[in-house]
Amino acid sequence: MEFSISYLSFYVIEIDQQKDQRTYSHYQTLDEATFDNSALSQFLEGELKRVVKRKAQSHPNHAQAPTKLGEFVTEGSHPLESNPNYALFQRALHAQTSADFKKESEAFVETYVQTSAVRGGVFLVCQAKPKKYFDDLFLFLLKCDFQDDVAVLSDANTLVKKVERAITTKNMKSIQYPYMIEEGMLEYNKVKIHQSSHARYFEDFLPFVTYGDPMPEVIKSQVQTMVQDHVNETFSSESSERQEMEERLESWSASETRELQEQLNHHQVVEATAAITAHIPDSKTTIKLGEVVVKFPLDAYGDNVHLAKFNDRYVLVVDAEQVTFDKNASPIEFLKPDHLEAVIQRMQDGDE
Numbered sequence: 320m321e322f323s324i325s326y327l328s329f330y331v332i333e334i335d336q337q338k339d340q341r342t343y344s345h346y347q348t349l350d351e352a353t354f355d356n357s358a359l360s361q362f363l364e365g366e367l368k369r370v371v372k373r374k375a376q377s378h379p380n381h382a383q384a385p386t387k388l389g390e391f392v393t394e395g396s397h398p399l400e401s402n403p404n405y406a407l408f409q410r411a412l413h414a415q416t417s418a419d420f421k422k423e424s425e426a427f428v429e430t431y432v433q434t435s436a437v438r439g440g441v442f443l444v445c446q447a448k449p450k451k452y453f454d455d456l457f458l459f460l461l462k463c464d465f466q467d468d469v470a471v472l473s474d475a476n477t478l479v480k481k482v483e484r485a486i487t488t489k490n491m492k493s494i495q496y497p498y499m500i501e502e503g504m505l506e507y508n509k510v511k512i513h514q515s516s517h518a519r520y521f522e523d524f525l526p527f528v529t530y531g532d533p534m535p536e537v538i539k540s541q542v543q544t545m546v547q548d549h550v551n552e553t554f555s556s557e558s559s560e561r562q563e564m565e566e567r568l569e570s571w572s573a574s575e576t577r578e579l580q581e582q583l584n585h586h587q588v589v590e591a592t593a594a595i596t597a598h599i600p601d602s603k604t605t606i607k608l609g610e611v612v613v614k615f616p617l618d619a620y621g622d623n624v625h626l627a628k629f630n631d632r633y634v635l636v637v638d639a640e641q642v643t644f645d646k647n648a649s650p651i652e653f654l655k656p657d658h659l660e661a662v663i664q665r666m667q668d669g670d671e
Contacts, residue, residue: 320502322367322447322457324354326417328424330442332432341432343442348421362488367447367459370493375511377531378599386513388498389528399508404527408496408510412446412458420446427460434520440464441486453503460494462521463487492521538595538602538617543572545591549583579633589621608633629666 329346347353354360375386391405399405411423424444431442443461448454469485472478498509510528514521522530531537546568554561564582571577583591595617596602602617606626613635615624625636636659644652657665 320368320371320452321450323351323450324349324360324363325351325446325448325456326414326420327354327359327446328421328444329359330424330428330444332428332437332439332442334437334439341437343428343432345421345425348417348424350417363443363461366461366488366491367445367457370459370461370495370511370513371457371499373511373513375498375513376534378534378537379531380534382533382536384533385515386511387522387530389510389512389522389525389530391508391510392527392529402527404525405508408458411444412456412496414446420444431462431521431524434524436520438464438520439484455497455503455505457499458494458496462492464490464492490515494521494525534599534602538599539572541595541598542591543568545594546582549587585621592617592620606635608635613637629663634666 326348328348330343331346332341332343334341349357349359373386375388376384377388377390379387391399391402393399393402400409407423407426411420411427414420414423427444428442431437441463443459443463445459445461447457447459449457463486466485466487469482470479471482473480492514493512495511495513497505497507498511499505510525512522512530522528532540547565550561550564550568554564567580571580600618603614604617604620605612605614607613615637620626623638627634627636
């Protein structure tokens with residue numbers, strides 16, 4: 320998807336660490352005609368298309384995911400317009416003159432320079448529309464940090480010349496509004512944020528936008544709730560067993576590495592996993608048995624993945640129609656497997 324720029328405001332942010340000063344300067348606000356004839360046209364060529372193509376999830380796979388979705392916070396029955404960040408995005412999105420767009424875009428940069436870990440660089444606010452298919456407007460906020468130790472070819476005598484305050488689209492941070500699920504399907508209550516560094520200052524300057532918990536935290540919370548429900552149904556409120564189980568549940572929640580708790584039966588676990596995968600279909604889990612690590616979709620448990628005990632040891636049984644291997648060759652690839660009964664007998668003999 321290619322875009323044409325309706326308006327673009329160009330700001331330069333300066334950070335003086337010694338004096339703890341943060342300033343910004345407005346260089347220009349361009350309309351469509353002046354942008355097309357400017358050096359920025361080539362500099363940003365294809366960038367908005369790349370921003371839009373990045374995939375994002377409401378609940379990313381990990382906390383440090385570079386691309387994530389934010390949602391405007393509202394109180395009770397108050398409309399989206401009551402959210403100051405949403406109102407600002409809307410005003411900038413629908414600005415119809417260069418002067419109006421400059422005024423709204425300046426509100427973004429003024430807030431941005433107050434973030435705790437802000438770095439110097441170029442801050443761009445763009446109003447754009449797709450060149451084909453539909454006429455919806457988009458707003459893009461782009462941040463290019465200044466690059467240190469950048470050198471370019473000079474002449475035969477000096478060979479190279481250091482360039483101060485160089486910028487590049489590599490590792491550029493971006494915000495896209497509205498979020499596009501697919502072409503023509505937009506969500507105006509969400510923004511998509513991309514920042515390749517671990518610093519969160521490019522999302523933190525929007526205080527009225529919230530971000531979904533990472534998927535592992537969502538699943539962990541659901542599991543904790545389900546087990547707590549089991550405790551409530553199984554033990555009386557004053558029993559020592561209940562207190563012990565709640566202490567174990569609290570310890571499980573806080574632990575980085577968790578061991579098998581052996582509290583729920585097979586059918587309870589199957590029901591619990593089904594409840595989770597009904598809301599989060601792509602849920603996965605990882606089990607480590609000794610030194611062997613196995614990762615599989617959560618909904619495979621009870622279907623073709625089974626965990627059992629055999630002679631006080633743990634056994635994971637996985638059935639499939641096909642077995643494939645990675646690029647590291649091994650003799651196992653030529654195995655003619657025995658029947659499961661023979662394997663169990665071999666395991667039995669090994670314990671004797």
